[in-house]
Amino acid sequence: MFPFFSFSQKINNCGHIIIETYTDKSFKYIENKNTYQVIVNNMVLEGNSLLETTNGYLTITNLEENVPSKIRLYNANGELLFIKDYKQVINLITSENKYYVAFYNAGYLTVLNIQSLKEFKYASSLIFNIDNDGNPAYGNNIDNTLFYKNTNYKFENQLSKLLFFNDKLIVFTTDKMYLIENGVSQLVYTFNSRFFDAAVYNNKLYFVNRIENKEGFIFTLFETANFNEFVELQKENYNFNSISEPSLIYDTLKNKGYLHEPIRGPIRYNENNVQYPIGNSYAEIQDYGSPQYLHPGVDFLGNPNENVYAVKAGVVKAILTTSGSLHWRIAISNNATSGESVGYLYAHTNQYSIPYLVGDIVSQGSVVGTLVEWPIYNFTHCHFARIQASGATWDGNWWTINNPLIDVTNIVDNTTPVFMNAIGSNKFAIRKKANGSYIQPDSVYGNVEFITKIYDQVNSTWKLDVYKLRYSMHPFDNANNIIFDNLAFTYDMPLDEYITNNYTTLCLNTIYSRDVSCFSIGNYDDRDYYQIVTNSNGDDSISSADQLCSFNTVLYPDGQYYFKVTAWDASNNVKSDSMLIHIKNHSNKIDESALNKAIVSIFPNPNHGKFNLIFSDKTMNDVSISIIDVLGNVVSEKSYNSINNMIDISKQPKGIYFLKIKGLQINKTFKVVYN
Structure with a gap:
């Protein structure tokens, strides 16, 4: 050179x-x-x-x-x-x-x-x-x-x-x-x-x-x-420095679900109850200039030249650098196959510390390299990820799958997530879905988004994003009457950051707010995570449909409620916080056509035989519901006067059913899938 x-x-x-x-x-x-x-x-x-x-x-x-x-x-x-x-x-x-x-x-x-x-x-x-x-x-x-x-x-x-x-x-x-x-x-x-x-x-x-x-x-x-x-x-x-002999699967994977598996950390592998300092968590937003992306792995902070260990036995699929001496890495598949397989990525190793070649079999617990010294912020680390690719060798274009931090069995972390005020003195920010304007919690109406500002820390001062978020709501005077309880996000999704970045970008734009008032950012100097928790249909995957989701206040009577958000980190430490809101649709003269379009809410749908049926106060009086199977048989018929109702068809055969709802203000039929 x-x-x-x-x-x-x-x-x-x-x-x-x-x-x-x-x-x-x-x-x-x-x-x-x-x-x-x-x-x-x-x-x-x-x-x-x-x-x-x-x-x-x-x-x-x-x-x-x-x-x-x-x-x-x-x-x-x-x-x-x-x-x-x-x-x-x-x-x-x-x-x-x-x-x-x-x-x-x-x-x-x-x-x-x-x-x-x-x-x-x-x-x-x-x-x-x-x-x-x-x-x-x-x-x-x-x-x-x-x-x-x-x-x-x-x-x-x-x-x-x-x-x-x-x-x-x-x-x-x-x-x-x-x-x-x-x-x-x-x-x-x-x-x-x-x-x-x-x-x-x-x-x-x-x-x-x-x-x-x-x-x-x-x-x-x-x-x-x-x-x-x-x-x-x-x-x-x-x-060699290993604790077991290689144990490989010499065929293609049968299970494409890629379930989590218990592992030990990639550094300080042989120690128990390790307070691993984590510098970046999985799928948290990163902003080091354009474009922004989600972090495709977990950064275990360590010391220069510290040993990095194989967390599973496997075959070496790649040894390469993505950009100069700081970015050398080794990728090891769990499976000896040229078909699709999963394995682990160990990045930011010293180039000349890797004793293996592509094609070598590595034992669990073997040293696969040492950490290269990171030149700034004392951020020497192993970028660690669970990855999936195909081929006898891999070329750096792989998916990351699962959040590996929740699988590490020898980590100790007792710090709970931290809720910050999202905007001004308000715990959560409330933003109109249609035009992006912010409204106050004492006057909430129409379709809105709820935005939180939450971070976690794992044995270091670096702020991370959390592992899972849920949101729920109950009347201010009855905490036991949970009107709904929805999953927002689990930071466990696959990411294509190393390939096209298309799905990663979709996830980023779904999870994070990035307007002037609630601007998500993650780099060495600034870390603020604003999560749009209502951008979710309640399942554990993210799709383009989630970006269209919102909190539709017209489904609920005007009144005061507590909107609650619960956050978990990868060690299952949990923290909740809530904010009093006042729904005022009628006093704000919501457009009548909007009410007619969203007077009934059915969730989850599909379901496992039980689902919630929620009416707006416009339709709750003298409503009768007939449940009809695909053959036209009426399997249930009942009158309802409550806003929030639990329907149970679990004793019926699984399949498609139709809910025929009749009342003074409504005459509609809805499809429900019981699987």
Whole structure:
């Protein structure tokens, strides 16, 4: 990455090639206005990863997990020549002459000519490199083929790495090394066990052989200058640290529900009753510039170089970085299958601390790497997520599923969620659904949204969002008469933040308020979570229909009520708060057509044989209800005079029923699904 003066070449105890160097360039991070800066040769450049190019510098800026990365090119005087955002910058490399850079971005290999600033894209895998003329070489691990200069090459075993050595392509498979020259593939070395790592430096090629035994790995470093002689330089032993043998499922998953499973935390794995400090919770809003997103995992705060452990046995599906040295990660599937499977993601590890390769089997409790030091806010952490993807290998485009924090069995957290005043002195904010204007709790009418401001803390000062929210209402003078009790949200939804971000954006816009009065934000400096609890139809999934939901006050008689919200965190600590509201529809002269459209409420629907039937006071007098099955048989007929009624058809067969409601002000039929 810089012009170096070499002292020695060696491998660390994890088998990675380390070149000890001297450089006259200082390199450090400065937190400034929510970004990073690097100082090199007394010049201040913006970014948190730095490479030297043929005539200047390239920096990458990535502020947080899976935020689009920004590439900048500077000349030797520090003048900015190029800037562009990319959704992903995975495993960025330069050509030997540093005229070209290449990286993986959302399924494609992107090649950038540093001098002309022209871009080229190729459908590729994560196995790629680029020669001094900008010609890409890239592999396909489905059929073990390689494409380079209009020629396809077929190999017996899986491709592991591509390098250019004196502008000649070197191909490493799991157990062999090949030289590609003049359109011909030539075998030049056979490993006695498994290829692990390789690097080119000072006109020499260095590579590592790995042998596995019951105790761990034995790494051996070799050197060659011409493929005629291979010199052994060093051996290193790596001892396993695990509590169990691998236990894998060697077929596709039968259950696509992905139920939660008990796990221990990914750091301090072997300790019990750990007060894990959490820096970000699952699915909480993140705002480090545009676009905003939901956090696709849980951040376990730790110390630089602290061990990270596999919480389940599995097979390594991916080892990659999404943006420079801070974002290396390892993904391990629970299942040895090329079909759909689930596993766990461990991000922000030191690149050279990962002792595994893609395809390796990892035991539960094994060390999979160490934490990279986070340069600002003392925020060194393991970004931990449960993920789902398909394929023999994974390329970083995966779903996150489930909130893994509720599954951690060795965490201790006794702090309950905290309710803040959402607006002014009001515990909750009330906003008109139609026009977004705010109204006071002493005069509530029409279709409205209730907005809360709640946060949680887990063994740290960082504010997090909660795990689950419910809301309910009862008359001010009768706490036992619960008129309704609805689930708002459970922060346990799948997120496609690493893929298209479409569903994640839908969830964000459903859960969070972001207007001037109630503006949700989450970053290092500001954290305010305003949850629109009434944007929910009461089930445990989020869809576009939830954004249309509201609290329709015309369903209830004018009067005073307590609106109550209950919040749980991932450790099941619970807190409730309520606010007195006064529904005043008639005194505010609600439009009559709105009343006629919403005079009956039936929920839940579908149901399990019992459901609530609520009338507005306009229709409650002398109402008779007939329940009719699909064959036209009347299974029940009864008169009602109450506003809030519980209907029980659980003794009837499951199926579709029709509620025929007749009264002085109503004559309508509604469908009810009993399943």
